[in-house]
Amino acid sequence: MKQALNEVAAPADADARRRIAPVICYPVDTLPRPDLAAYQAARDGWQKVDEVVVPPRDARSFHVPAGCFFRIVSIEGPQVGDLNLWAADDLDERFFSGKTRALHGTHLSTGDQLWSCLPYLRPMATITHDTLDWYGFDEYGGSVHDVIGTRCDPYTHKLLSGHEYHHCCHSNLTRALAGGAGLPKEIAELAVHDVLNVFMCTGFTRDTGQYFMKASPVRPGDFLEFFAEIDLLGGLSACPGGDCSAEHSSDVAACHPLLVEIYRPEAPPRGWTSPPRNGYSRRHGD
Numbered sequence: 001m002k003q004a005l006n007e008v009a010a011p012a013d014a015d016a017r018r019r020i021a022p023v024i025c026y027p028v029d030t031l032p033r034p035d036l037a038a039y040q041a042a043r044d045g046w047q048k049v050d051e052v053v054v055p056p057r058d059a060r061s062f063h064v065p066a067g068c069f070f071r072i073v074s075i076e077g078p079q080v081g082d083l084n085l086w087a088a089d090d091l092d093e094r095f096f097s098g099k100t101r102a103l104h105g106t107h108l109s110t111g112d113q114l115w116s117c118l119p120y121l122r123p124m125a126t127i128t129h130d131t132l133d134w135y136g137f138d139e140y141g142g143s144v145h146d147v148i149g150t151r152c153d154p155y156t157h158k159l160l161s162g163h164e165y166h167h168c169c170h171s172n173l174t175r176a177l178a179g180g181a182g183l184p185k186e187i188a189e190l191a192v193h194d195v196l197n198v199f200m201c202t203g204f205t206r207d208t209g210q211y212f213m214k215a216s217p218v219r220p221g222d223f224l225e226f227f228a229e230i231d232l233l234g235g236l237s238a239c240p241g242g243d244c245s246a247e248h249s250s251d252v253a254a255c256h257p258l259l260v261e262i263y264r265p266e267a268p269p270r271g272w273t274s275p276p277r278n279g280y281s282r283r284h285g286d
């Protein structure tokens with residue numbers, strides 16, 4: 001949102017400067033791509049080995065071994081989920097929403113990967129199926145499964161409203177990680193990070209560039225499916241915003257549970273190996 005304190009005159013060549021065509025910051029032609037056909041084939045004969053129900057306005061953690069799949073499923077009613085991922089053996093390696101956005105765009109779907117933070121930067125998970133892939137971008141520039149939001153949190157809420165609310169996704173994920181990793185909440189909170197907003201429909205307003213949300217198109221039975229590239233600890237919060245059509249950070253919205261299902265294939269996808277930690281780079285050029 002631009003709010004100039006005093007009027008700034010445009011230079012004579014302002015239009016010419018604006019007309020310069022953009023270039024993609026991170027062309028992905030050289031990005032190592034997952035073999036989606038091999039992942040698809042690995043689903044034949046898979047077994048569901050675990051499931052976790054995430055209650056409304058709360059979060060749960062779950063483990064997914066490398067080489068297994070997991071699904072986040074809408075049940076009972078439209079509901080947005082805030083997803084965190086950590087390397088199961090080292091919570092310092094966690095999902096890097098910002099670089100994932102730089103590589104794959106503002107909203108993710110089938111074939112996109114969830115990358116870990118620096119200095120690791122390896123794919124943690126690959127999206128292998130998205131029943132909302134049909135949505136695309138709507139007339140407002142909105143789409144689903146964004147990596148542009150952060151997660152609703154009690155601090156921003158207090159800043160804007162003056163009120164306390166502790167079933168925000170940040171708080172829910174903190175409690176879920178504390179329970180799942182056996183950590184004090186003060187330590188777990190530091191490992192909670194910017195999320196993949198599963199099923200949430202968001203964008204930026206064209207006039208002011210503000211982050212907007214609108215009612216999620218998700219319906220019971222829809223799911224987003226991932227392949228775990230490494231051993232994962234996941235955290236999923238069923239956002240207090242429900243379908244995020246009106247408000248979050250309150251008990252006002254209708255909220256529904258979400259289901260996490262974990263599937264083990266009979267054999268790993270053909271040709272697949274788990275990416276090694278620091279496989280793409282070394283620290284500080286050592």
Ligand SMILES: [Zn+2]
Nearest residue numbers: 152169239240
């Ligand atoms: Zn939330």
